[in-house]
Amino acid sequence: MIIKSLAIRNFRNHTSKSLSFNPGINVITGPNTSGKTNIVEAVYYLSLARSFRGVDDEDLVAHRAEYAEIDSQIIEGELKRNIRILITKKGRSVLINGKKVSKVSDLAKCVNVLLFEPKDVLLFRGSPKERRNFLDINLSKQFPVYLEYISRYEKALKQRNELLKSGNYDENLLKATTELLVKYAGPIINYRAMYVKDINDILIKITRALTGVKEKIEIQYRPFVVMSADYQTVALEAFNRSLDNDLKHKATSIGIHREDISVSLNGREIGTYGSQGENRLVALALKLSPYFMIKDEDKKPIVVLDDVMSELDETHQKRLIDFLRKFSQVFITGTELEIDGATHIQLNKAKEVF
Numbered sequence: 607m608i609i610k611s612l613a614i615r616n617f618r619n620h621t622s623k624s625l626s627f628n629p630g631i632n633v634i635t636g637p638n639t640s641g642k643t644n645i646v647e648a649v650y651y652l653s654l655a656r657s658f659r660g661v662d663d664e665d666l667v668a669h670r671a672e673y674a675e676i677d678s679q680i681i682e683g684e685l686k687r688n689i690r691i692l693i694t695k696k697g698r699s700v701l702i703n704g705k706k707v708s709k710v711s712d713l714a715k716c717v718n719v720l721l722f723e724p725k726d727v728l729l730f731r732g733s734p735k736e737r738r739n740f741l742d743i744n745l746s747k748q749f750p751v752y753l754e755y756i757s758r759y760e761k762a763l764k765q766r767n768e769l770l771k772s773g774n775y776d777e778n779l780l781k782a783t784t785e786l787l788v789k790y791a792g793p794i795i796n797y798r799a800m801y802v803k804d805i806n807d808i809l810i811k812i813t814r815a816l817t818g819v820k821e822k823i824e825i826q827y828r829p830f831v832v833m834s835a836d837y838q839t840v841a842l843e844a845f846n847r848s849l850d851n852d853l854k855h856k857a858t859s860i861g862i863h864r865e866d867i868s869v870s871l872n873g874r875e876i877g878t879y880g881s882q883g884e885n886r887l888v889a890l891a892l893k894l895s896p897y898f899m900i901k902d903e904d905k906k907p908i909v910v911l912d913d914v915m916s917e918l919d920e921t922h923q924k925r926l927i928d929f930l931r932k933f934s935q936v937f938i939t940g941t942e943l944e945i946d947g948a949t950h951i952q953l954n955k956a957k958e959v960f
């Protein structure tokens with residue numbers, strides 16, 4: 607899919623801006639604070655109705671404005687969709703071809719954006735939550751039922767933690783919520799295991815293309831309980847064993863909400879042993895890998911790479927650009943960047959040129 611046009615009003619520092627994009631590579635350049643990241647933030651917002659910068663909607667509304675607006679044309683094969691989002695300080699509304707939609711999953715079906723942002727360099731060094739988010743977001747986009755399991759699991763987890771916190775809980779109720787956790791964790795483990803397995807080969811190919819070196823790379827997922835025919839019994843036993851610990855800490859200490867994935871490069875864990883450059887390239891490869899999981903050409907995601915180039919040496923920049931030429935549509939931001947055959951959009955700090 608591609609985003610043909612984007613009009614934003616009162617979105618962050620952009621009072622009013624209309625841009626048109628092309629298939630292939632689109633380069634957005636401009637000095638620091640000219641609003642490059644803000645533009646790709648609007649592009650990303652079209653896919654999940656939330657910012658990737660972990661802020662509240664109201665922060666997206668330009669200072670002193672009442673609401674922000676994103677209006678765009680998305681093309682998926684023969685299909686053309688208009689997506690319009692209004693963000694007010696009280697909430698947001700999403701219109702697809704003029705019809706209001708309330709579920710984010712309906713929006714995610716129409717716009718799929720893969721993002722690499724500067725802080726992703728720390729993907730393997732930071733907290734497991736970021737890595738779980740990667741799995742959860744991509745699995746939810748591909749299998750909406752996965753999101754359903756995650757929501758149910760989280761609801762049960764909240765209940766269980768409340769019981770643990772109360773200090774004076776009903777044993778049957780605790781047992782019932784634990785059983786629910788086990789029930790929903792089962793399919794989640796299966797989905798995660800399948801996804802990680804499928805992604806491994808893709809990861810090897812992308813890393814090879816980006817580095818030019820044949821390295822041994824392996825992604826690993828360790829579920830809190832290994833899936834087997836007697837999963838239910840084993841999982842319940844695991845929860846029982848950790849009950850004392852859970853009561854002491856007033857929180858559920860095991861489960862799919864505590865799981866993690868790791869990547870090893872030539873047998874060593876990248877987060878612990880990898881150089882900054884290796885971390886950057888492998889994180890980038892992982893973030894791009896869902897692109898190759900989607901087989902339907904019309905549904906290939908839009909890729910956004912915010913500020914990825916500046917830290918790469920010339921050879922790696924060239925390799926990355928050559929690799930990105932095969933993609934349906936890519937947005938790359940940078941202060942100075944020129945790519946042959948790409949669409950260039952220059953932002954101006956002092957005076958808006960568009």
Ligand SMILES: Nc1ncnc2c1ncn2[C@@H]1O[C@H](COP(=O)(O)OP(=O)(O)OP(=O)(O)O)[C@@H](O)[C@H]1O
Nearest residue numbers: 618619638639640641642643644665666667668669
């Ligand atoms: N709600 C808002 N209203 C008005 N301005 C905002 C708002 N939120 C952020 N800004 C401003 O937007 C400006 C541009 O931010 P942005 O992160 O897009 O810049 P950038 O071009 O990506 O810069 P860099 O090259 O440093 O990454 C910043 O100066 C910031 O203060």
Ligand SMILES: [Mg+2]
Nearest residue numbers: 642643644913
């Ligand atoms: Mg930026």
